[in-house]
Amino acid sequence: MLTASAGCEDSKTSSSSDPLLDLLGVTPTDESIDYVKNKTQFQLHTLKTEQRHPRTWTLSERAPQDLPGGLDMLFSVDDDIAQKVQAFVQDSSLVRKLSDAIEKALLERRKIYVYGTGATGRLAKEMESTFWRPYWRKIDGAIKAKLEPHLGSAIEERLIGEMTGADRALISSLEGFEDLQLIGRLQLKDHGITKGDVVIEVTEGGETSAGIGTVLGAHDQWKEASGYDAAEASKYLFFLYNNPDDVLLPFDRSRSVIQEAGITKVNLTTGPQAITGSTRMQATTIETFILAHAAQDAVGRVLRGLVAKGVLTTDDLARLGFAQEVSLEKRLEGFAGLLAEVKKTVPNLAKLTQLEADTYRDGHFSTYFANRGLITVFIDGTERSPTFRLAKLDRIDATQRQSWFQVWTPAKDKREAWQAFLGRPFHGLKSEIYRDPFAAIEDTYLRGAALRSLTDAGDEQQDLYDFSFSDASIQRTGPKPGDLGVMIAVDDESSQLADSKSEFDRFAAVFDGAQAKLGLVVVGAGADPEWRGASKGAPTIHIQVGNTNDPFGVDQQIALKMLLNAHSTAIMARLGKVVGNTMTNVSPSNLKLIGRATYLIKLHVDDVFNDERWQAKHGKRELLSYAQANAVLYDVIPYVKDKQSKGDQSAAEVSLAIVRILESLRLGRRVSHDEALDRLKNGGGLNGYLANVRTQ
Incomplete structure (x- = not known):
């Protein structure tokens, strides 16, 4: 069969x-020869x-x-x-089916399992x-007592948001996992998901192996039961994705x-991303x-049904946030309005974007402080890390800060911070469930990567990271002069900003006192709220969106x-970590990203080859x-890894490969990795x- 990448299979x-x-x-x-010949599906x-x-071509x-124009x-x-x-x-039938x-x-007191990988895995956690x-947690006891006979207890446990690699993957993706349908x-099995539970796989591209393994695994449960009915199964199994079907069909796993x-397929294609592939x-x-509005619509209809049965009163419904009946279509229609409100912030947002970019350029760090907005x-x-080739979040045993960014939340210690973050205890992968299946993987690269990553995916990982706004965190990675503290207040949290007893004001005081x-x-x-930084001209961005x-x-x-998303991307564009609108600092940490890195090398080298000035x-x-391009990429990967192991984060595979190719051709001699890196730096x-x- 002809694959989608057959045109690039130049061996x-x-x-x-x-x-x-x-x-x-x-x-x-x-590895390169194998990738080009045998990994065409990636x-x-x-x-x-x-x-x-086309709208961000010159970002x-x-x-x-x-900067305002860039935003x-x-x-x-x-x-x-x-x-x-x-x-x-205009046609909400598919979203309605999801809500139903x-x-x-x-x-029916069944589970709702939302699964994703990387960015969509974090989406699942946010759900x-x-x-x-x-x-469900904020519902008062009297109303909860009315609900439980009809909906069961522990309703908050009913929706499970899981990502490839479990909770540890929130920090950074684990190499090799994304490429495996097996995981x-x-x-799916680890969470006890069975026939009759709702399974919603969310994938950006529509080709993520791990997610496809999940939804096909759930479908197999239906096929293996007696009296299989595809139409009935499709009421429980969903696949949300963002590429046209005809583009995805050449890929075996997507076609399956x-x-x-x-x-049930819910195609959400919007087209190219603001940053290519991001x-x-x-x-x-x-x-x-x-997905979130479909879930909210479903909850609203369940609660209205209980009002109709006399279980709840209209006052109860109002206290539950559903005083007015709003159709699913009306909820979706609101997107344009909220986007318009976001766009109004550009003049003020540009001030914060420039401030944060300058902070990093001057060798300083940022700390974000959030509670309700914590996961977002x-x-x-x-x-930011895999997209722009930045250091991953620092562990608590780091001898010095590498990550430009950290986030704190009101909590007394790291365990309490994870609880605040997830709303439950941390869940890692149990090695006894995964080790033997991983060891049986035939592909040498995938087997090795999966087994290595499994050692970094267990429950013990929670103790390596601390997001608490605690004395220990302040002592370890607290602000220094020139650093930046950014507070995120959602809804009524803004009322706490001027309260000297609030955690928001304490955070501002810590940074203010450190000359940050x-x-x-x-x-x-x-x-607009009053707060400590207002009188000093600190950037204040207010998005006028209520709930x-x-x-x-x-x-x-x-x-x-x-x-x-726009703020952090514009920061990186100001710092030179974007070329045009391409993520040339991408980290090739899995098979998909190796393919992206290869294509970016080819794309930018070909642009130069096609330029009349170069040709002249x-x-x-x-x-x-x-x-x-792939051979040069694999050649440069070990060099970059060695640099990183020595604390040098300046090298990026795509950039180095491009410069090595073009400089060697320009000078008519082999240009080394060190020379290419020096050319980039200077x-x-x-x-x-x-x-x-x-x-030249």
Whole structure:
């Protein structure tokens, strides 16, 4: 069968002579040869989500010169979400089917299992720990007593948000796991999900192996039972994704789901992302918005049904946040309005974005402080690392800070912080469930990666990270002069900002006292709040989005997400970690990201080869083959790992590979890794290098 990446399967690098690779002194490794020939199902550059968006094409040039214009550019891509959501307003049948399934699960006391990988895995955690658990936990005892005979006890436990690698993967993805359908099946079993439970797999690209393993594993439970009915199974099994079917069908694993009648497909394609391939942005925004509102709609209908039965009163319903009946379509229709409110913040947001970018450029660090917005803030912060090649969150045993970003929440210690974060105790992977199946994996690379990652996925991992706003955290990684503290207040938390007894004011006082800078983001309706930093000109961003008839607070979290996504991306564009609108600092930590890195190398080298100024000086030449780009990538990966092990975070695989190729051709000799890195450091990074190399 012809695969989607067949056009890039140039295997000439496996021959004895390749002039370009000979010039570079590169011999394709066995891993590279295997990747090009046998891992075509992970070469995903044909996907819509991997294409460059025309509205952000020049982001890396715009953001440093005109930051408000750069932010406007980023937010303009969210208009694609509004257009897609409006299509669901016109035909809500698929989202309604999803809501019906959640309603049925509640009434039948079944589990609702939301599974994802990477950014969508963090989305799954947010479904559980930001929307679902807090809603049911805040219900008073009298109403809860009325509900339990009809819905059962511990309703808050009913929705499970799980990600590939479990809770430890919230910190950073675990190498090898994403590429395995096996782990999705094993985690399904680990959580005791059985036929009749609702299973919702969320995948940005529509091709994530682990997630596909989950939904196919759930479908197998139906097929193995007597009297299998595909139409009935499709009422319980869902697949949410963000690429057109015709683009995904050439990939075997995607096709196995898309063509399965027993699984309901909800296609949420919005098109290319604001940053090429960065599905942490528009893809997960629409997925979170659609899924969270479907769940909220289901809860509202369940509660209204109990009013009709005389179990609850209309006063009870009002106290539960559903005083007015709002249709699912009306909830979805609200996206355009909340996006408009986010866009209004650009003038003030630009001040915070510049302040944080300057903080990092000057060698300082940021600390975000959040409670209700904790997971949304945490997700944006941790997603910066793989997207822009930043150090991962620091462990408590780190001898010095490496991660530019950390997040604190009101808690007395690390265990209490995890409880505040998740709404439950930390869950790791139990090695006894996973080790033997992993050991039986045939592929050498995947087997080794999975077994290595398993050692970093257990319950003990919770004690390596501390997000508490505690004396221990302040002593360990507290603010220094020039650092930045950013507070995130959601809804009525803004009333605490001026209260000298509140944790918000204490946080501001700690940073103010350390001669650190401050910033504030408020999400909620009402007047701008008073707070410690206001009189000193600290940036204050206020998103005017309330939660009337939105008891889950979906719109407030979505607004905060879009703002933080644009903010952190614009910071990195100002710091030169974006080229055009491509993530050239991506970390190739799994098979999908190796494919993305390979394609980015080819994309930028080919742009130079096609430039008339380069051709005038160096002549025309064949475009870089995919196999050549991959061989150079695999050659540079060990060099970067060695640099990182010695504390040098300046090297990035894609940038180094591009410079090695172009400099070697320009000079007519082999340019070493060290020379390429020195060229990047002294030439304004990859942006500066690419701007000049065409005329050198």
